[in-house]
Amino acid sequence: MDATTGDTEAAVEVRGLRKRYGDVTAVDGIDLRVGRGEVFGLLGPNGAGKSTTVEILQGHRTRDAGDVRVLGSDPGSAGRELRARIGIVWQDESAPAELTVDETVRHFARYYPSPRDPGEVIGLVGLGEKSGARVKSLSGGQRRRLDVALGIVGGPEVLLLDEPTTGFDPAARRQFWELVAALADEGTTIVLTTHYLEEAEALADRLAVITAGRVAAEGSPAELRRLHSSLATVEWTGHDGRAHSERTGTPTRTVAELSASFDGEIPGLRISRPTLEDIYLGLTGQESAR
Numbered sequence: 001m002d003a004t005t006g007d008t009e010a011a012v013e014v015r016g017l018r019k020r021y022g023d024v025t026a027v028d029g030i031d032l033r034v035g036r037g038e039v040f041g042l043l044g045p046n047g048a049g050k051s052t053t054v055e056i057l058q059g060h061r062t063r064d065a066g067d068v069r070v071l072g073s074d075p076g077s078a079g080r081e082l083r084a085r086i087g088i089v090w091q092d093e094s095a096p097a098e099l100t101v102d103e104t105v106r107h108f109a110r111y112y113p114s115p116r117d118p119g120e121v122i123g124l125v126g127l128g129e130k131s132g133a134r135v136k137s138l139s140g141g142q143r144r145r146l147d148v149a150l151g152i153v154g155g156p157e158v159l160l161l162d163e164p165t166t167g168f169d170p171a172a173r174r175q176f177w178e179l180v181a182a183l184a185d186e187g188t189t190i191v192l193t194t195h196y197l198e199e200a201e202a203l204a205d206r207l208a209v210i211t212a213g214r215v216a217a218e219g220s221p222a223e224l225r226r227l228h229s230s231l232a233t234v235e236w237t238g239h240d241g242r243a244h245s246e247r248t249g250t251p252t253r254t255v256a257e258l259s260a261s262f263d264g265e266i267p268g269l270r271i272s273r274p275t276l277e278d279i280y281l282g283l284t285g286q287e288s289a290r
């Protein structure tokens with residue numbers, strides 16, 4: 001994976017993107033830049049505008065304003081040539097139920113000028129043992145893997161995934177993460193939307209937290225943590241025997257002062273920084289459970 005996006009050529013570039021549905025402003029001025037080979041996560045609560053943004057990148061939804069480039073072309077007006085270089089995983093792929101997995105992937109491969117080897121793709125998504133099974137006999141998670149196989153069989157340079165692991169059990173989710181990491185290692189640029197913070201953290205080189213159609217924060221998971229965790233919480237048991245806590249930008253000073261007042265060890269001392277989850281919940285206006 002390549003996290004040095006500042007200098008890399010952009011695979012996806014979005015400036016001032018806006019989209020309304022009647023009275024609802026779904027996307028309200030989004031700017032994004034995804035470098036080639038990067039895994040970029042769009043993270044946010046329901047209705048934040050993630051799917052709308054990805055659908056515009058796919059060229060399947062019009063926009064009201066803004067400049068959008070995928071691999072240097074505008075997906076809104078580009079033709080087959082660009083589409084062959086972009087992989088899309090549909091939420092409900094209409095794979096013919098009577099065909100086998102192998103037949104389906106081979107069938108879809110024919111739509112692309114230089115497809116990947118269908119057998120290799122089936123193995124990559126973990127459906128090797130189901131190669132001869134009919135599509136209608138697959139479980140929900142297996143069906144989703146087939147969707148991914150159909151999204152990557154064209155050998156896309158950019159893969160756009162909208163909530164790829166919704167409905168997966170934890171083991172299937174882990175396997176899917178490995179698949180995304182393998183594709184990223186091969187140099188595929190991946191943009192994915194997710195509700196799952198741990199998924200964004202596990203997969204994304206960089207992520208944008210989207211709320212109400214805007215980018216509330218952007219950066220690598222480590223950068224987000226660093227930028228938004230300047231305040232530490234110092235907790236201790238006071239002279240009165242009760243629990244005390246203080247949010248401070250200078251925890252060392254607080255501890256030194258407490259240490260002086262206790263003449264040594266501070267009872268019940270605990271110093272914590274916000275987790276990425278705390279930061280995410282704060283950015284999206286949701287309450288932390290802690």
Ligand SMILES: Nc1ncnc2c1ncn2[C@@H]1O[C@H](COP(=O)(O)OP(=O)(O)OP(=O)(O)O)[C@@H](O)[C@H]1O
Pocket residue numbers: 021024025026044045046047048049050051052053195
């Ligand atoms: N086809 C549509 N017609 C009208 N309103 C829409 C349409 N699609 C989305 N919206 C509205 O636009 C807003 C953004 O929706 P969008 O699906 O992009 O959000 P999201 O972040 O992907 O949400 P989720 O995580 O629930 O999928 C929401 O208020 C939604 O109700």
